[in-house]
Amino acid sequence: MGAITLVGLGPGSGDWLTRGAEKALRLAGDPGATGRKLLLRTARHPVVSLIRDWGLVFETFDELYARHSTFAEVYRAISASLVQAAADCHVTYAVPGSPLLGEVAVAEVRALSAERGIPVEIVPASSFWEAALMAAGCDLPDGCDIRDAHSLQANCVADDFGLAPGADPDTTRPMLIFQVYDTALASEVKLALMRWYSDSHRVAVLQGAGASDHPVVEWGPLYQLDRRPFDHLTAVLVPAVIAQDRKPGFRDLAGVMARLRSPKGCPWDLEQDHASLREYLIEETYEVLDAIDSDDAEAMKEELGDLALQVVFHAQLASESGRFTLDDVMAEIVAKLVRRHPHVFGALTVSGSDEVLTNWTRIKREEKRASDLPAASVMTGIASSLPALQHAQKVSERAARAGFEWSDIAGVWEKVEEELAELKEAVNLGSQEETAAELGDLLFAVIQIARWRHISAEMALRDMVHRFTGRFRWMEAEAARRGDALEALSPTSWDELWRAAKQAESTSADRAGQVAG
Secondary structure, three states: OOOOEEEEOOOHHHOOOHHHHHHHHHHHHOOOOOEEEEOOOOOOOHHHHHHHHOOOOOOOOOOHHHHHOHHHHHHHHHOOOOOOHOOOEEEEEEEEEEOOOOOHHHHHHHHHHHHHHHOOEOOOOOHHHHHHHHHOOOOOOOOOOEEHHHOOOOOOOOOOOOOOOOOOOOOOOOOEOOOOOHHHHHHHHHHHOOOOOOOOOEEEEOOEEEEOOOOOEEEEEEEHHHOOOOOOOOEEOOOOOOHOOOOHHHHHHHHHHHHOOOOOOOOOHOOOHHHHHHHHHHHHHHHHHHHHOOHHHHHHHHHHHHHHHHHHHHHHHHHHHOOOOHHHHHHHHHHHHHHOOOOHHHHOOOOOOOHHHHHHHHHHHHHHHHHHOOEEEEEEEEOOOOHHHHHHHHHHHHHHHHHOOOOOOOHHHHHHHHHHHHHHHHHHHHOOHHHHHHHHHHHHHHHHHHHHOOOOHHHHHHHHHHHHHHHHHHHHHHHHHHHOOOHOOOOOHHHHHHHHHHHHHHHHHHHHHHOOO
């Protein structure tokens, strides 16, 4: 069995190449050597011309970048090739910069080699960040956040090689971003950075750091980051933000809450517990719904913040009693989402949303069994404090997914008609309790229609009440304009006003549609 040597080519010119790296390269690429192979991740590096001048024999993986559609596929192919080649020879794999910084395939190679007992040696090298900081004229008294550009893409999602958004940056420290190799990626990075930095925050684009005696350093506002050329030797430096200019985030909200609950915090906040906050959680939830119904972005932003405060408040209380922390809350929901979406984070294929919901229910049952809890009902987990219509529809959905269902919607209509007839009989002949029971049966039957048509019964009724309220207010205004008292109106007048209100509503909706069009 062979071995693998991982070598760094440094950030640019041969001046950054270490003596150990040069020795490893010459040994592996010697045309007269046997049992050795020199492989380069890419030929797009200034030291490669020096390697050619030395007369060394080598191969590169550049063709993999054209063959595969994602970097994850490229890195997987590289690592597989290296480990396979190391089965019967000594492979030296050379990468730009340092093999220990930003080289995803290196991490995979080390893991695969450990599994197969292949020895791995790492030859230290200078990395791009030293050259970049030198070009920018910076030092790092308090450290630096170093990120791969791919991990900062605005819409980045996890893949098998960890190219996923990391933790939010500490904006009190500089950030150095490498592999910003084209304008499209720079645009993604810019959008991601705007989550934490102001549009006008000054950043530096560094080109040729380490590869030239005179690297280009261009400073400008963040919003202009992608308005210049980029190449494979480009990095971006994002200086630290002074405290008063820093954009607060979720962690800041948790910090404010902790301060409010501290011994020198707010007396009102110190008096609260989970039970006393219950009404506020419900209230804030409905205020979010009102903001959504009104399609008011500013109101939604404010009300979602109020709702987030309730989550942080409860987590703070739990943390103080040693039950769980805010990090525990976030970790559990992230794990749950990944676990219950195998069609996104795994290899499962689904045909549509119905199958997604079926899988969700199945996975929940498996989780219960795995936790050694008693066998749970399919109804377990439905909050009893939900509004009645929403609660009823969730119960109906669970029962249907378990198989308690009509074969077609005709059966649902028959049930509605049956319950309506029983309600009529109870109203005419039954007691108050019997009438209430039959009314509940009818409402539950009607909810089945909503479920079959994929309509939220809760929202349908809310929308209807909203329409009714608007029409009734219109009737009040119209009656007042005519000088009529509402209580003196005849049934015919009420009907006339109602029809006019509906017509006015329809006309207003048509005009709104024309404006939107």
